[in-house]
Amino acid sequence: xxxxxxxxxxxxxxxxxxxxxxxxxxxxxxxxxxxxxxxxxxxxxxxxxxxxxxxxxxxxxxxxxxxxxxxxxxxxxxxxxxxxxxxxxxxxxxxxxxxxxxxxxxxxxxxxxxxxxxxxxxxxxxxxxxxxxxxxxxxxxxxxxxxxxxxxxxxxxxxxxxxxxxxxxxxxxxxxxxxxxxxxxxxxxxxxxxxxxxxxxxxxxxxxxxxxxxxxxxxxxxxxxxxxxxxxxxxxxxxxxxxxxxxxxxxxxxxxxxxxxxxxxxxxxxxxxxxxxxxxxxxxxxxxxxxxxx
Numbered sequence: 001x002x003x004x005x006x007x008x009x010x011x012x013x014x015x016x017x018x019x020x021x022x023x024x025x026x027x028x029x030x031x032x033x034x035x036x037x038x039x040x041x042x043x044x045x046x047x048x049x050x051x052x053x054x055x056x057x058x059x060x061x062x063x064x065x066x067x068x069x070x071x072x073x074x075x076x077x078x079x080x081x082x083x084x085x086x087x088x089x090x091x092x093x094x095x096x097x098x099x100x101x102x103x104x105x106x107x108x109x110x111x112x113x114x115x116x117x118x119x120x121x122x123x124x125x126x127x128x129x130x131x132x133x134x135x136x137x138x139x140x141x142x143x144x145x146x147x148x149x150x151x152x153x154x155x156x157x158x159x160x161x162x163x164x165x166x167x168x169x170x171x172x173x174x175x176x177x178x179x180x181x182x183x184x185x186x187x188x189x190x191x192x193x194x195x196x197x198x199x200x201x202x203x204x205x206x207x208x209x210x211x212x213x214x215x216x217x218x219x220x221x222x223x224x225x226x227x228x229x230x231x232x233x234x235x236x237x238x239x240x241x242x243x244x245x246x247x248x249x250x251x252x253x254x255x256x257x258x259x260x261x262x263x264x265x266x267x268x269x270x271x272x273x274x275x276x277x278x279x280x281x282x283x284x285x286x287x288x289x290x291x292x293x294x
Contacts, residue, residue, distance in 0.1 A: 004040070004282065005290045006222075007070040011036065012289075013226035014068060020229055026236070029066050036064035037071045038284050040291070043277035056280060063267050068236055070222035072267065079263045080216050080245060084141070087254035088208065091139075091163075095250065098138060099169060100200035102211045103160045105183050106193050109153035112231055115146065115238040118156050125187030126158065130248075132182060134172060137162035139249030143215050144242070148224040152231055154238075159215040161200070161208075163250055169199070219244045 011033050018030035042056035063072050105126075110118045126142065129135060142160040149155055174182075179195045187193070201207035219239070225232055245260050262268050282291040 003074075004037075004071070007074055008037070008284060008291070009289060010070045010222035010226045014070070014222075014232060017226070017229035017232045021233060023233075026233065029068065029236075032064035032066050033069045035062075036066070036069050037061050039294075040282040042280045042282070044280045045277040057277070059279070065265075065267055067239065068220070068225055068232065070225070073218050073220075073222070075267055076244075076263055077217055079267065079269045080260060081212065083255050083259060083263070083269065084212055084216060085209075087251075088212070091250065091254045092208075095138075095163070097166045098163055099166070099202060100208055100211060101162050101164055102196075102198050102200055102214065103162065103179065104157055104194075104196040105160065105187075106155070106157040106195070107187065107189065108191070108193075109149050109151075109155045112148075112152065112154040112234040112238065115154045115156060115235070116242075118154070119144070119238070119242055122156060122158065122187060125183070129182055129186035132186070134174065134178075135162075135182065137249060138165055139163040139247070139251035139253075141212075141215055141245065141247050141251050141255075143217070143219070143245045145217070145219055146235070146239075147221060148227065148231060152228065154235070159217075161211055161215050216245060 015030045015034045018026040018033070021027070039061070040058060041060040043059050044056045061075075063069075063075055065072055067073075105122075107118060107122060122144075130137065130140070140160055140162045142158055144156065144158060146154050146156045174197075176195060176197050179197050180192050183189075183193055183195050184191070200211045220235060225235070243261070244264055247255055247257055247260065259269065281294050283294045284290075285292050
């Protein structure tokens, strides 16, 4: 519940920033986000535990479906992760000898009002990178994230999981220096970018689960959205109609891009089911600024 409280509090800061603008579309965003998730209806499943915590399934909530809304962003990430958890379980059963590598590809910071140009350039670089014979993963999941620097610039970067065949690790393994060189050439950079790479451990499920949680997350931190109104306005325009998460190769046979896009656009996964259990509800207390049980 503390997480919902903080997300709602961030959303109120975003509402204040949008309201301060004279643009009609920002005014509409403010109204929608203000009225997002006034109440959560859950179904509590007796005996269903994670550690010492009881689990509850959301039965009903009214989302605003604004991209910059922290609560809707949380809902999208949760639905995406559920899709990947189910899909990857089947993928790992069918391709048990394949392994994942986790990578982060960065470029230098850019003025936030030029972010869209950088996004387009990175996308072209990504496709050139995957077309290299020495890379050629069997499948991938890639997410885009942008953070706000201390000086107000945008720091765009990719997080990715590449599914590699067994022979990659025995015959054609690439070290960090090679990945840096390939990303530099593919993205047409005139400097050595920062690239982070590590193999995902095969022991049990925890390795790929941790890596997936790092890849599938918010595209912009709620704290960055709420800190500065002008930055919020710029990031809203720059990210419009961009895709947060993409899949390809074998991964797209188990988690379709169409499903991911439907979640991003309207928060509909297409496989929602009615839940059973004890009904529990939270409602936003406007005076005290927290969700309370009702």
